[in-house]
Amino acid sequence: MATTETFIGQPVLRKEDPELLTGHASYIDNWTMPGMLWMALARPPYVHATIDGIDTTEAASMPGVVGVYTATDFDLAPLPFVWPITEEIKVPVHYPLASDKVRFNGDAVAVVLAETREQALDAAEAVAVTATELPAVIDIEEAAKDEVIVHDDLGTNVVVHWSHGGGGDQSVFDSAPVIVQERYVQPRLIPNAIETRGCLAYGVPPVDEWTLVTATQIPHIAKVTLAGTTGIDEHKLRVIAPDVGGGFGSKLNVYAEEALALALARRLRRPVKWIEGRRENYVATTHGRGVLHDCTLAGTEDGTILGMKFVELADMGAYYQLLTPGIPELGGWVYMGPYDPKAYWFEFKGVVTNTTPTDAYRGAGRPEATYVIERLVDSFARRIGKDPADIRRMNLHPPHEDAQTSIMGLNVDSANYEPLLDKALGLVEYDKLRAEQRDRRERGDRTQLGIGLSTYIEMCGLAPSNILGALRYAAGGWDGATIECLPSGHVIVKTGTSPHGQSHETAWAQIVADGLGVSPDEITVLHGDTHSTPLGMDTYGSRSVAVGGVALHFAVEKIKAKARTIAAHELEVAEDDLEWADGAFRVKGAPDTAKTIPELAVSAWHAHALPAEVEPHLNATAVYDPPNFTWPAGAHVCVVEVDTETGATEIVRYVAVDDCGTIINPMIVEGQVHGGVAQGVAEALYEEAMYDESGNLTTSTMTQYLIPSATEIPAMTTDHSQETPSTTNPLGVKGIGEAGTIAAPPAVVNAVIDAVSHLGVTAIEKPASPERVWRAIQEAKGDGRAGASPGSEGGTS
Amino acid sequence: MIPAAFDYERVDTVDAAIAALRADEGAKLLAGGHSLLPQMKLRFVMPTKLIDIGRLHDLSYVHEDGGGVAIGALTRYHDLEASETLRQLAPIVASVAGQVGDPQVRHMGTIGGSVAHADPAGDMPSVLLALGATFVATGPGGMREIAAADMFPGLFQSALAGDEVLTEIRVPKTPGGWSYQKFTRRAQDWAVVGVAAVRMNGSANVSLTNMGLTPMRAAGVEEALAGGADPATAAERADEGTAPPSDSFGSDEYRRALAKVLVRRALEEALA
Amino acid sequence: MTHVSVTVNGAMREADVEPRTLLVYFLRETLGLTGTNAGCDTSSCGSCTVLLDGESVKSCTMLAAQADGRELTTIEGMAEGDQLHPLQESFRRNHGLQCGYCTPGMIMAAASYLKENPSPSEGDVRLALEGNLCRCTGYQNIVKSILDAAGSMAGAEA
Known part of the structure; x- marks a missing residue:
C-alpha cells in the first residue's frame, strides 16, 4: 500500500518485538537438528603452563562420546587477525586449540563430541592434561618488563607500539603555567551479553557445502575469515546470524569454537552444536578495556587548555583476536575530545599477558580516551579552582556546519557543542545543585552530593575504506543494501548490517518507507545471512545507520530513478515533468495524475509495456563506502550521593544530552542511550575483572562480576532535541549505539570525586567501589588534606 | 553448567529422609535447592544422591x-x-x-x-x-x-x-527495637557485611554477617553495652574477635571499618 | 531416570529424565519450549524465570523433578491466541526490549510481582527486578513497561 505519511523521526513500534515477546525467537540455543552432536571444550585449570601430555582415553570411553580431538587431529590455519596496525607489529600465532602451552585461564586444548550436552560436558571434564606450570604475568606493567615471556618465539611481551605522534607546540607540556599530570587505570571488563556465544555447524556433505549458524555480530566477516581457517571454499560456506542476544563487541569476533564446529561437522558429516557456559564465557570470550594512561594537560591559570598528551599501555591478553591492537588505535583519533587544544600527543604500547584476549567492547577505544580526557579536565578545573562546567564551556571547539579537520587529523563532519552542555546543565539544575552541595558541605552531612560532567565526541560510521587501508586494516568499511519491490506491493530490503538488539528491521523500514512512499508494515528487512544478504560488513562501531542505513538511501534513489522512467512512460510525460511528492510521482501542475511505487512495481514485474531501455523488475542494489566518519557529541551530567562513612555511592540524577545527527526513530535512540549509560554506570561503579595472584579469574561468575540491576541503575533524563546533521551522508545521521557507554564513566567517576573533593580527595579509580571511595577518604584524612583550599590540592602534579 | 550425575529420591516423611541419609553417606537433603544447586552446577559439590524434602x-x-x-x-x-x-x-x-x-x-x-x-x-x-x-x-x-x-x-x-x-x-518474641543493616554492592548480592541488632532485656543482642568463618555475635559490642556504653562507643568494638574475609567485595580492613559503622547505625535504630 | 509430570501452560506434559535435568532444559529440550532462556550458571540473571504454581522461580536453579506434579507457566503461555498479555503489549509499546534475550524472564518476574502488588511505585518495580539482569535497555523502559502494564491491568479489572 502506498502512503503519504512520513516515518523518519517517528517512534514507530518495533517489527522485531512480536517473536521476541512471545518466546518464538531464533537464538542459537533454540536450534536443533536430527543427528546433531554436542561439542564441549576442555580448558585445563592452568594460567601459564607447558603442556606435557593430553590423555583423552578416559574421556573417549565415556557414554555417548563420539570423539575427542586435540590440535594434532586438525589441519586448521590460525584464527583470523585482521588489523596488524604497524609494519613492525609482532603477531602471536593463534591456533583454535593450544598444543604447546596454555597461555591463559580458559585456553582450550581438546574438544569433545558427544550425543548430548551433558555427556559432552562430562567428557570434557575428564580430559587429563599434564603440564608444567610457569609463572604467569597478569599486570601490564609487569608484563612490559619481559621477566615472564608469554610467547617465547616473540621474545618480548611488548608486541606493538603505535604512535599518533604529536601536533602543535610540544613545548607547552613542559612550560605551560599549569601542568596537570595524572595516571588513570581502567580495568578489564567482561562484556556479558546475556546470551553467551554458541554455534551450530551443518552441511550437505555430498556437495561439501557448509552452514554455520552462530551468535555473531559479523556473519559476513566470519564467512570470509572462516573459509580461510577451515579450508572450506568461500562459496560453499554460509554463515547465518539468527536472533542474537546482545553483543557489545564480544560477538564482533571470529572464535576457535566456530572453526572447530565447522571442521568437526565436515569431518563427521553430522551437525555439531556448541553452547558456551557462562563461566566459560568469562574466560573464553573477549574482554574489554584493560588500559593504563599517563596523561598531561597543559593549561593556563584562567582555564585555557593548551595541550593534552596521553601515553597508553594496553593489555592485549594472551593472543590477538580479530582486532585486538586496533582498539586503542581506534580511540587514538579522539584524544582532543570536544575541545580545541593547540597541541596534542598520543601513543600506546600493546602488551601481551596471561589473560583472555581483549578486543572491542561497546565504544572500543573511544570510552577509554573519553574517560581520561574528562578526568583530566576535571583535575585541571580543581587545580585552578574553577567550576568544571565553566572550564568545559570555555574550551569547547567552536561550532561548524561543514566538515573541519581536527587537530588529530580526521575530518569532523559538523559540530555544535556548547548548546548541548547548556541544555544538560539546565535540565539537571546545575546551579541549584551546587548550592545544595555547599550547604551539605557546610553542615558536614554524612551524605555528600557530587556533580560530575562529561562532554564528549565520538567517531562513528566505521569506516571510509581508504582510511582503513591506510591504517592497515584488512577489510573495507562499506556496506550494501538491496531493495526489491514485489508485485504484491510488499518491499524486501536486504541489508548488510547484522543487528542484535539495535532495531534495524524497524529503522531500516522507516528509511525505505519515506523513500518509496510505502508503509513500514509493507516492508520486510532481511539481514544476517550471507546467502540471502551477501553484501555487508556487519554491525559494530555505531556504523549501521551511518553506513548500512545510508546504503539503503542510495538503493532507494536507484529504485526511484528507474520508477520515474517507468512512470513517465506510463503517464506519457517527460521525466522532468514529474515530481516526487506525497509518496508518488506526480505530474507537475496535475498532482492527481500520479503513479505510486507499488503500482510501478506491478508494471516492472509484468513488463508488458516497459520503455525499451528499462530492465524488468523494480529492484536495486547500492554499495556505499562512506567518504568520512561521523562525529556525534553530547554532554552528560551525573549527580551522586556518597555516604562518607561507608564509601557507598548512589546515583540520584542522570541527564544525557546527545546529538546524533538526524534521528530515524527517537524511541530507539532513547533506548540505545539508556542501555549505553547503564553500561557506563556499570563500568564506573561496579564492574571489574579481577585475578588472584596466580592469574585465575576471581570474578568468574555473575555472583562476583557485578552487573548492576534495575535497583542500581538510576532513572535517566534523556534529551536529543539537537540534531546537527552530519555532512558525511545525505541522511545526516551519525550513530548512537555507543554514546552512553562513552560519556557515562567519566561523568559518574567525576561526580564521586566531586562529592568528596572537599575532604581532600582528588582521585578515585574505576570502578569507584565503596571500598575505593572509603580508602580515598581515609587517605585524604590521613594526609590532612581536608579543608585545603582548591588551589592547593595535591596529587595532580 | 549442569550438575554431575546423581540419584534422586523424593521423600514424604522426615523418617524416610533420615533413613535415606543413613543409607548413603554421599547423599544430601534438597529443600528449595537455592544454596545447593548453584554449587552443584559449578561442580563444586557432587553429592551421590539428593533426597528431596521439598514436599514435607x-x-x-x-x-x-x-x-x-x-x-x-x-x-x-x-x-x-x-x-x-x-x-x-x-x-x-x-x-x-x-x-x-x-x-x-x-x-x-x-x-x-x-x-x-x-x-x-x-x-x-x-x-x-x-x-x-x-x-x-x-x-x-x-x-x-x-x-x-x-x-x-x-x-x-x-x-x-x-x-x-x-x-x-x-x-x-521480639516486637520491640531491631535493625538489620545489610551492606551490599547490588541488591541481589550477599552482604559484604551485615549487622543484626535486637533489643532484649534493656540492652541489645548484636550479630555479624560475613565477618568470619561463621555467623557470630559481636561479643565486644554487647559487653560494652552491658557496661553502659552508648551505641557509638560500643560500635568501636564491632570487629573484636572477627576474622573477615578479603575478597572481590572488600578487604578485611574495609569490612572491619564497615562493621563499626553498621553496628552503630543498627544500635541507633534498634535502641531508638 | 526419574519421571516428571507437569502441567505447562495448561497442558499435561510428562517424560522420564535424568535426575540432574534442570527445569530450564526440561522445558527447552524435552518439551521444546525454547522461549525460556538460560543466561548464567549461578541463578543471577533471571533470564530463565518461569511461574511455578503462579510464582516466579528461576528454572535454571531447579530440578525438573522438583516441579513434578506442579503447574508451570512459561512465556509461551502468556498470550491468549493472538491476544498478547498486557505485559507483552506494554513491553512493545514502551520499547522495553532490545535484543530480547532477558525479556521472557523479565515478563514472568513482572507477572508474578504484579499479582503480589498490583499498583507498585517505580521504586517497587526496580526492587522487584533485582534478580533479573538486562544488558541492553538500562532497565528504564522495562520499568516503564511494567508500570504501564500495571495501569492497564488495573483498568481492565475496574
Whole structure:
C-alpha cells in the first residue's frame, strides 16, 4: 500500500518485538537438528603452563562420546587477525586449540563430541592434561618488563607500539603555567551479553557445502575469515546470524569454537552444536578495556587548555583476536575530545599477558580516551579552582556546519557543542545543585552530593575504506543494501548490517518507507545471512545507520530513478515533468495524475509495456563506502550521593544530552542511550575483572562480576532535541549505539570525586567501589588534606 | 553448567529422609535447592544422591508458641516475609527474609536450607543468632534442641549430624527495637557485611554477617553495652574477635571499618 | 531416570529424565519450549524465570523433578491466541526490549510481582527486578513497561 505519511523521526513500534515477546525467537540455543552432536571444550585449570601430555582415553570411553580431538587431529590455519596496525607489529600465532602451552585461564586444548550436552560436558571434564606450570604475568606493567615471556618465539611481551605522534607546540607540556599530570587505570571488563556465544555447524556433505549458524555480530566477516581457517571454499560456506542476544563487541569476533564446529561437522558429516557456559564465557570470550594512561594537560591559570598528551599501555591478553591492537588505535583519533587544544600527543604500547584476549567492547577505544580526557579536565578545573562546567564551556571547539579537520587529523563532519552542555546543565539544575552541595558541605552531612560532567565526541560510521587501508586494516568499511519491490506491493530490503538488539528491521523500514512512499508494515528487512544478504560488513562501531542505513538511501534513489522512467512512460510525460511528492510521482501542475511505487512495481514485474531501455523488475542494489566518519557529541551530567562513612555511592540524577545527527526513530535512540549509560554506570561503579595472584579469574561468575540491576541503575533524563546533521551522508545521521557507554564513566567517576573533593580527595579509580571511595577518604584524612583550599590540592602534579 | 550425575529420591516423611541419609553417606537433603544447586552446577559439590524434602509441607508453618514463635524449617522466605505472625512478634525475621536473594529465590529458598548451609554470608543465620533461636533437629533417635550459640561451629558447617533433619526453628518474641543493616554492592548480592541488632532485656543482642568463618555475635559490642556504653562507643568494638574475609567485595580492613559503622547505625535504630 | 509430570501452560506434559535435568532444559529440550532462556550458571540473571504454581522461580536453579506434579507457566503461555498479555503489549509499546534475550524472564518476574502488588511505585518495580539482569535497555523502559502494564491491568479489572 502506498502512503503519504512520513516515518523518519517517528517512534514507530518495533517489527522485531512480536517473536521476541512471545518466546518464538531464533537464538542459537533454540536450534536443533536430527543427528546433531554436542561439542564441549576442555580448558585445563592452568594460567601459564607447558603442556606435557593430553590423555583423552578416559574421556573417549565415556557414554555417548563420539570423539575427542586435540590440535594434532586438525589441519586448521590460525584464527583470523585482521588489523596488524604497524609494519613492525609482532603477531602471536593463534591456533583454535593450544598444543604447546596454555597461555591463559580458559585456553582450550581438546574438544569433545558427544550425543548430548551433558555427556559432552562430562567428557570434557575428564580430559587429563599434564603440564608444567610457569609463572604467569597478569599486570601490564609487569608484563612490559619481559621477566615472564608469554610467547617465547616473540621474545618480548611488548608486541606493538603505535604512535599518533604529536601536533602543535610540544613545548607547552613542559612550560605551560599549569601542568596537570595524572595516571588513570581502567580495568578489564567482561562484556556479558546475556546470551553467551554458541554455534551450530551443518552441511550437505555430498556437495561439501557448509552452514554455520552462530551468535555473531559479523556473519559476513566470519564467512570470509572462516573459509580461510577451515579450508572450506568461500562459496560453499554460509554463515547465518539468527536472533542474537546482545553483543557489545564480544560477538564482533571470529572464535576457535566456530572453526572447530565447522571442521568437526565436515569431518563427521553430522551437525555439531556448541553452547558456551557462562563461566566459560568469562574466560573464553573477549574482554574489554584493560588500559593504563599517563596523561598531561597543559593549561593556563584562567582555564585555557593548551595541550593534552596521553601515553597508553594496553593489555592485549594472551593472543590477538580479530582486532585486538586496533582498539586503542581506534580511540587514538579522539584524544582532543570536544575541545580545541593547540597541541596534542598520543601513543600506546600493546602488551601481551596471561589473560583472555581483549578486543572491542561497546565504544572500543573511544570510552577509554573519553574517560581520561574528562578526568583530566576535571583535575585541571580543581587545580585552578574553577567550576568544571565553566572550564568545559570555555574550551569547547567552536561550532561548524561543514566538515573541519581536527587537530588529530580526521575530518569532523559538523559540530555544535556548547548548546548541548547548556541544555544538560539546565535540565539537571546545575546551579541549584551546587548550592545544595555547599550547604551539605557546610553542615558536614554524612551524605555528600557530587556533580560530575562529561562532554564528549565520538567517531562513528566505521569506516571510509581508504582510511582503513591506510591504517592497515584488512577489510573495507562499506556496506550494501538491496531493495526489491514485489508485485504484491510488499518491499524486501536486504541489508548488510547484522543487528542484535539495535532495531534495524524497524529503522531500516522507516528509511525505505519515506523513500518509496510505502508503509513500514509493507516492508520486510532481511539481514544476517550471507546467502540471502551477501553484501555487508556487519554491525559494530555505531556504523549501521551511518553506513548500512545510508546504503539503503542510495538503493532507494536507484529504485526511484528507474520508477520515474517507468512512470513517465506510463503517464506519457517527460521525466522532468514529474515530481516526487506525497509518496508518488506526480505530474507537475496535475498532482492527481500520479503513479505510486507499488503500482510501478506491478508494471516492472509484468513488463508488458516497459520503455525499451528499462530492465524488468523494480529492484536495486547500492554499495556505499562512506567518504568520512561521523562525529556525534553530547554532554552528560551525573549527580551522586556518597555516604562518607561507608564509601557507598548512589546515583540520584542522570541527564544525557546527545546529538546524533538526524534521528530515524527517537524511541530507539532513547533506548540505545539508556542501555549505553547503564553500561557506563556499570563500568564506573561496579564492574571489574579481577585475578588472584596466580592469574585465575576471581570474578568468574555473575555472583562476583557485578552487573548492576534495575535497583542500581538510576532513572535517566534523556534529551536529543539537537540534531546537527552530519555532512558525511545525505541522511545526516551519525550513530548512537555507543554514546552512553562513552560519556557515562567519566561523568559518574567525576561526580564521586566531586562529592568528596572537599575532604581532600582528588582521585578515585574505576570502578569507584565503596571500598575505593572509603580508602580515598581515609587517605585524604590521613594526609590532612581536608579543608585545603582548591588551589592547593595535591596529587595532580 | 549442569550438575554431575546423581540419584534422586523424593521423600514424604522426615523418617524416610533420615533413613535415606543413613543409607548413603554421599547423599544430601534438597529443600528449595537455592544454596545447593548453584554449587552443584559449578561442580563444586557432587553429592551421590539428593533426597528431596521439598514436599514435607507439614514443616512449612509459622505460629505463636508460648513465649516465642515456631517456624517450620521448610518455610520459604516468601512466606516468612508475608507472615503476619512474624511481622508482629519477630519482625526482624520477616523483614530480613524479604532481603535475601531476589523474589525468585525467596519463592523457593527455605529458612531451614539456609541454616543447614551455614553460609557466614547468609543473612538468616546471623539474625537467628542475634535472636538466640533454638533449632530443633530430628534424627534416628528422635528430636533434640540445639542452642543458637552451638549451631554454627565452622565454615559451611552446622551442628546437624549427617543423619539429622532440621525440622523447626524457635525464636523469642521480639516486637520491640531491631535493625538489620545489610551492606551490599547490588541488591541481589550477599552482604559484604551485615549487622543484626535486637533489643532484649534493656540492652541489645548484636550479630555479624560475613565477618568470619561463621555467623557470630559481636561479643565486644554487647559487653560494652552491658557496661553502659552508648551505641557509638560500643560500635568501636564491632570487629573484636572477627576474622573477615578479603575478597572481590572488600578487604578485611574495609569490612572491619564497615562493621563499626553498621553496628552503630543498627544500635541507633534498634535502641531508638 | 526419574519421571516428571507437569502441567505447562495448561497442558499435561510428562517424560522420564535424568535426575540432574534442570527445569530450564526440561522445558527447552524435552518439551521444546525454547522461549525460556538460560543466561548464567549461578541463578543471577533471571533470564530463565518461569511461574511455578503462579510464582516466579528461576528454572535454571531447579530440578525438573522438583516441579513434578506442579503447574508451570512459561512465556509461551502468556498470550491468549493472538491476544498478547498486557505485559507483552506494554513491553512493545514502551520499547522495553532490545535484543530480547532477558525479556521472557523479565515478563514472568513482572507477572508474578504484579499479582503480589498490583499498583507498585517505580521504586517497587526496580526492587522487584533485582534478580533479573538486562544488558541492553538500562532497565528504564522495562520499568516503564511494567508500570504501564500495571495501569492497564488495573483498568481492565475496574
